[in-house]
Amino acid sequence: MRLLKQSARGCAALALMIHLGCAPSGDESDWPDAFGYSSSEVISIEIGSFGFPKIPIIIGDHEVFLTFDTGNMVGVSLNTELFDQLGLSPVRTWNRFDGAGDIVATLRVGEARRIGVLGREIGKKEIHEHDHPMLTGLFGPADLEAGHFTLDYGTRRLAAGSAQLPQAIPGYQSVPLVRSDHFPTLILVRGTIEGRSVVMQLDTGKSRTVVNPDLAADLDLRKVKHGVRIDSLQIGDLSFSIRSAKEVDQTAIAPELSETILAGIGSDILSQFIWTVDYDTGLFWLPVAE
16 A cells, blocks of 8 residues: 555545534634634645544655644654655654553654645654554644644644634633643643543544543443443533443553543544644633534
8 A cells, every 4th residue: 555645635434423412603614714823824634544634744755644643742653664665764762652551562763854734844853653554644733833723624624823812712612721741732621521520631543532441430321332321521511422432541641640531532522623722821712502
């Protein structure tokens, strides 16, 4: 399979297992103007395997589409085939950990002389090999080198900028980010599951929303095929029900936090509304419910 592209567009259907309890309000297609983005700060994206957003990246002289993974705190990552295809020379190794903090693989790290995104070059970057056979590569929010970004799965657009956002944006609400000292671009917010206040990670690299097994047991969430049912998951005033959330322990992701991360919101939910992360002011913007 040829992994390098010049300009390809494609999409894969996302098998949703959620129901939007309170739908976002209004026509939000004009969000770039509402959030003050210039046309040069907005790019078209793809929706790829597992419903993940993919963005065009220049590595050396090649354009590749990499999964925009907001849970990626490692850096730009390429699968083994593409890492070798680009001729990256290893300079060191790195260890990949699972959510429980256990090492699952030791992989190579190379260096690219040129990386570009959103029409601008960001210079030399380390490139990490990854071992997921179904994903070409990963690109995290830190690599955007922007103060804030907006993701819109519906119209397949991503924007990133550094100009100060308005204090109030009609049709949108904001909730505070929960900040991690170790991973400053990790997207964490406080929401509720069945009325219980929990810290949630927003992770576009998850196809399904996940919940901590101990929390699932404590809330007596009903067992269903391949997971547990959540009748009410709420962020701001948007509410969702999830037919099958996967039980996953994420307690090792940011152990320095005073509260444990007990849920991970995946692309099954994040694809349902337009949202913005403003690292500069520590806010997560999402539409108000109808």
